[in-house]
Structure formats: structure tokens, C-alpha cells
Amino acid sequence: MRIGLLQFAPQVGETEKNIAKIQKLLDQSPIVDLWVLPELASSGYNFESRDEAVLCSESLNNSRFIHFLMERATKTGAWFVSGINERNGDKLYNSSVMVNADGVVGVYRKLHLFKNEKYFFEPGNLGLPVFDTPWGKIGMLVCFDWMFPEVWRLLALKGAQLVCHPSNLVLPWCQQATPGYALTNRIFVATTNRIGHERGLDFTGRSQLVDPYGSIILQGKKRKKQTLVADIDLAESLNKIMTSENHAFDDRRGDVYHLELKVK
Amino acid sequence: MRIGLLQFAPQVGETEKNIAKIQKLLDQSPIVDLWVLPELASSGYNFESRDEAVLCSESLNNSRFIHFLMERATKTGAWFVSGINERNGDKLYNSSVMVNADGVVGVYRKLHLFKNEKYFFEPGNLGLPVFDTPWGKIGMLVCFDWMFPEVWRLLALKGAQLVCHPSNLVLPWCQQATPGYALTNRIFVATTNRIGHERGLDFTGRSQLVDPYGSIILQGKKRKKQTLVADIDLAESLNKIMTSENHAFDDRRGDVYHLELKVK
Numbered sequence: 395m396r397i398g399l400l401q402f403a404p405q406v407g408e409t410e411k412n413i414a415k416i417q418k419l420l421d422q423s424p425i426v427d428l429w430v431l432p433e434l435a436s437s438g439y440n441f442e443s444r445d446e447a448v449l450c451s452e453s454l455n456n457s458r459f460i461h462f463l464m465e466r467a468t469k470t471g472a473w474f475v476s477g478i479n480e481r482n483g484d485k486l487y488n489s490s491v492m493v494n495a496d497g498v499v500g501v502y503r504k505l506h507l508f509k510n511e512k513y514f515f516e517p518g519n520l521g522l523p524v525f526d527t528p529w530g531k532i533g534m535l536v537c538f539d540w541m542f543p544e545v546w547r548l549l550a551l552k553g554a555q556l557v558c559h560p561s562n563l564v565l566p567w568c569q570q571a572t573p574g575y576a577l578t579n580r581i582f583v584a585t586t587n588r589i590g591h592e593r594g595l596d597f598t599g600r601s602q603l604v605d606p607y608g609s610i611i612l613q614g615k616k617r618k619k620q621t622l623v624a625d626i627d628l629a630e631s632l633n634k635i636m637t638s639e640n641h642a643f644d645d646r647r648g649d650v651y652h653l654e655l656k657v658k
Numbered sequence: 659m660r661i662g663l664l665q666f667a668p669q670v671g672e673t674e675k676n677i678a679k680i681q682k683l684l685d686q687s688p689i690v691d692l693w694v695l696p697e698l699a700s701s702g703y704n705f706e707s708r709d710e711a712v713l714c715s716e717s718l719n720n721s722r723f724i725h726f727l728m729e730r731a732t733k734t735g736a737w738f739v740s741g742i743n744e745r746n747g748d749k750l751y752n753s754s755v756m757v758n759a760d761g762v763v764g765v766y767r768k769l770h771l772f773k774n775e776k777y778f779f780e781p782g783n784l785g786l787p788v789f790d791t792p793w794g795k796i797g798m799l800v801c802f803d804w805m806f807p808e809v810w811r812l813l814a815l816k817g818a819q820l821v822c823h824p825s826n827l828v829l830p831w832c833q834q835a836t837p838g839y840a841l842t843n844r845i846f847v848a849t850t851n852r853i854g855h856e857r858g859l860d861f862t863g864r865s866q867l868v869d870p871y872g873s874i875i876l877q878g879k880k881r882k883k884q885t886l887v888a889d890i891d892l893a894e895s896l897n898k899i900m901t902s903e904n905h906a907f908d909d910r911r912g913d914v915y916h917l918e919l920k921v922k
Binding site: 505506508509510512517518521522538541542543544545546547548552565567570571573574575577578607608636637638639640642645646647650651653654655 | 769770772773774776781782785786802805806807808809810811812816829831834835837838839841842871872900901902903904906909910911914915917918919
């Protein structure tokens with residue numbers, strides 16, 4: 395499959411401008427099977443109040459942004475994974491959606507909220523779903539979820555071959571950590587991170603695609619608006635064999651892990 | 659505390675020679691509080707048969723190697739963590755011991771055996787113990803255990819501030835992965851890896867001390883016999899605060915992790 399990471403700087407509250415920016419980058423890029431966009435790609439990130447967050451949110455059933463992605467999907471055949479400010483009734487979620495020409499085919503709601511997000515969003519309540527695609531099984535995480543090894547492990551154990559990871563990173567460490575997660579779980583990791591400044595926050599860019607051996611296949615610049623494209627074979631992540639006698643999953647000592655968790 | 663990593667090339671079956679090598683390196687090094695030695699430091703690694711592995715094993719109650727460590731501990735006040743080929747009845751374990759002037763104060767038996775080790779050793783059956791020391795709580799892992807994120811997480815959740823990690827690494831990835839484990843768990847990690855060749859195996863050296871922010875404080879050479887010494891404060895690892903609103907452990911979504919594990 396051909397995967398693309400679309401790194402840019404969304405502007406807070408400017409959905410139409412953000413869609414136009416995405417459209418322009420897509421028009422300048424090759425056709426790919428799956429595009430990964432940043433966290434909250436259509437709404438921007440650093441809301442001043444919950445009221446502003448609500449104003450910038452969209453219902454998944456009636457979303458200008460998702461309609462735009464569906465149109466692009468219809469035109470090019472591409473699928474999309476993108477962060478979105480999801481409104482559901484009177485609640486907001488910092489979500490990631492998987493969209494193709496048929497519409498939304500997967501939703502994940504961020505489990506681990508970062509800083510002020512705790513005042514705007516509800517913690518995710520859809521668990522860690524894994525979705526079938528024409529290329530293999532794909533899971534999603536959002537930004538600060540990276541800090542929690544459990545979620546990478548659980549997605550991999552549930553069969554995810556690729557984890558798409560829309561992000562708006564401000565801490566400096568994620569790009570160092572994901573190669574380890576890819577390696578120990580033998581999965582691909584596609585982190586698309588935004589760039590730019592927003593109301594005092596400086597985002598770290600350096601979007602990154604990592605293979606199941608922890609090798610960095612693609613890495614963006616810190617401040618550059620850009621798309622990054624690579625051809626990968628998700629079947630590689632099905633091979634969990636480490637040596638003639640070792641298997642990354644079968645060698646797990648679930649007996650011990652579960653006992654120790656209970657003791658704690 | 660002052661911690662030392664003692665990187666050298668044990669020879670298979672040559673306990674006295676290995677002790678002499680260790681002694682010489684210690685005599686050339688500063689006094690430290692805790693020395694970390696490689697996996698199977700006294701016996702060597704790549705046994706040709708289980709019979710040879712038995713011949714090279716020692717009971718913890720009657721071990722020439724442990725007596726040597728106790729003597730050094732009595733003389734200098736240092737504690738030691740070292741890999742040892744442990745015989746217990748008719749069983750062998752690839753173990754790590756913690757030794758001070760009083761004797762063995764902690765034992766861990768390797769949970770995840772690598773390649774041929776599966777023919778010689780029993781899988782560890784002592785769980786993931788954490789030991790109180792004058793400097794803080796310390797856990798132990800051995801070599802290939804590095805590949806399993808669960809054991810780092812569980813040790814940290816049980817209070818380990820430092821994980822000592824005697825190793826005989828042949829795969830190329832561990833030194834890239836431990837900074838991520840240190841960072842996401844906010845712990846110190848001391849990997850002492852052997853150097854040299856042994857019966858077709860090439861060990862990767864580059865012993866490494868990592869701090870709770872994933873920074874590499876000490877790193878050895880690939881092929882050099884050497885000791886590496888640093889002053890660290892294990893209290894740093896008690897601080898799990900990430901931001902004003904985020905805590906590395908309190909933000910965990912145990913509710914989701916447990917549910918997802920059951921579903922699987």
C-alpha cells in the first residue's frame with residue numbers, strides 16, 4: 395500500500411481555511427491509498443474556553459470536514475485517518491476518524507487527554523478498536539496516548555498491523571518513543587504531527603513513519619508544511635518471529651503479568 | 659548514589675578467570691554504591707549442552723562467585739547486581755542476584771528465555787520482585803526480557819525506581835528501546851551488556867544508563883572492557899508528573915486496558 399502523512403498547521407476555528415490547506419497539499423501530492431492527517435485537523439487545537447471548543451466541533455453525521463474527505467475519497471480512492479473535534483449530544487471528544495468514499499468507517503476517541511483538553515473533552519469511551527481495511531488491520535491513537543505502552547500493546551495484540559497516530563505534539567519525546575513501540579509490537583506506526591504555533595504552544599512537527607523493526611522510514615521537518623509518502627507492506631507486521639526459538643507474542647508471560655497486576 | 663556498570667567478556671566455563679577479570683576491573687575503578695554486571699557473568703553464556711550448563715552452574719547457597727561478591731561488598735561497602743547461572747535442585751535458572759555484605763538480598767529469574775537458553779534453563783518462576791535498598795526500590799530484568807513492555811511497566815507500577823538489567827545481547831535493538839521504557843515509566847535503567855565473541859555469537863556491548871526522561875547518561879563502547887560510573891538520584895524517578903494536568907501513572911486508563919485484555 396502507499397501511505398501518506400500530511401503535515402501542516404491548522405488554524406484554530408478556521409475549518410474552511412484548514413480544508414483549503416489540506417486540499418492544496420493533496421493536489422500537489424501523488425495519489426495514495428491512505429492519508430494520515432494531524433489531531434484536530436479541521437478545528438485547530440488550543441481553544442480558549444469550552445464554548446469555543448463547542449463552536450469548533452462537528453457531529454460525525456453532519457460534518458463539513460468529513461464530507462470534504464469523502465469527496466476526496468470518491469475522487470481518488472484514498473482512505474483518510476484524521477483527528478476531529480467530535481460533538482456527540484452535549485459532549486465533545488478528541489477523536490480520530492477513518493473515512494472512505496462510503497463515509498466514516500471507524501472512530502476512536504482519545505483515551506488520555508493532555509493538559510487543557512481535560513476541560514473541553516470527555517475521556518474516550520470506545521476502547522481500542524481495530525478496523526479491517528483492504529490492506530490489513532488498522533488501529534488509531536491520538537497524540538498523548540503515545541505515553542502509555544499499554545495502548546500500543548493492546549492494539550497489536552488485537553491484530554493491528556498499522557497504528558495511525560494523528561498528533562499535535564508539544565512535548566519533545568514522542569518521536570523517540572514510537573520506534574520502540576513499533577519494534578516490540580512488530581507493527582507500523584504512522585504519526586502525523588502538526589507544525590506551527592498556536593496561542594503560546596509550539597508544535598514539534600517531524601511526522602514519522604516507522605516499520606516493525608523500529609526503523610524510521612519517513613520523517614518530516616520540524617516546521618515545514620509537507621506530505622511524506624512511502625510504499626509499505628502491512629503483511630510484514632504479521633511476522634512476529636524474533637529468532638528460531640522466539641516469538642514476540644507467544645513468548646509473553648501472561649501468567650506472570652496478570653498475577654503481578656493483581657498483586658499491585 | 660554512585661552506580662557503576664562493569665562491561666567485560668566472560669569466558670564460558672571459566673569461573674575463576676571471570677572472577678579475576680571482574681576483580682581487576684573493580685580494582686581500577688572508583689568505589690561505587692552499586693555495581694551492575696552482565697548476564698551469566700561468572701559462567702559465560704553459550705553452552706554446548708545442558709550438561710555443560712549444569713557444570714557451569716552454582717547453587718546460591720554455595721557459590722564461589724557470590725562469596726567473591728560478598729567479600730568485595732564487605733571490603734568496599736558496594737552492592738552488586740549480577741547475572742548468574744543458578745542451580746536449584748536439578749533445575750537451572752538464568753538469574754540475577756542482588757548481593758551485599760550480608761549475602762544474597764534479592765533474586766530474579768529470567769522470565770523470557772532467548773534461543774538455546776530454552777534447552778538449558780527453566781522459565782523464571784519468581785515473578786517481578788522489587789527490592790528495598792538504601793537508595794530506593796530496585797527491580798531486575800535479564801537481557802531478552804527487554805523486548806516485553808509489560809515487565810518494565812509492572813516493575814515501575816510496583817515502585818521500582820531503577821531497573822538493573824544484566825545482559826548478553828546479540829540482537830541490535832535493545833539499546834534503542836530502553837530509553838523509551840525509562841521515559842514512559844519515569845525510571846532509571848542500567849543495562850550492563852557483555853562484549854566479545856563466544857562460539858559464533860557476537861555480543862553488542864554498549865552498556866547503557868538511562869534517566870527517567872529517556873536521556874542516555876552513560877554509554878559504553880561496542881568492544882571495550884570498561885567500567886562506567888555516574889552519580890544519580892533515584893528520588894527523581896518518584897516524580898511522575900508530566901504537566902500541570904498529567905501524571906504518567908494516574909492518567910492510565912486501567913478500566914480500558916483490563917477490558918481490552920479480557921476481550922482478547
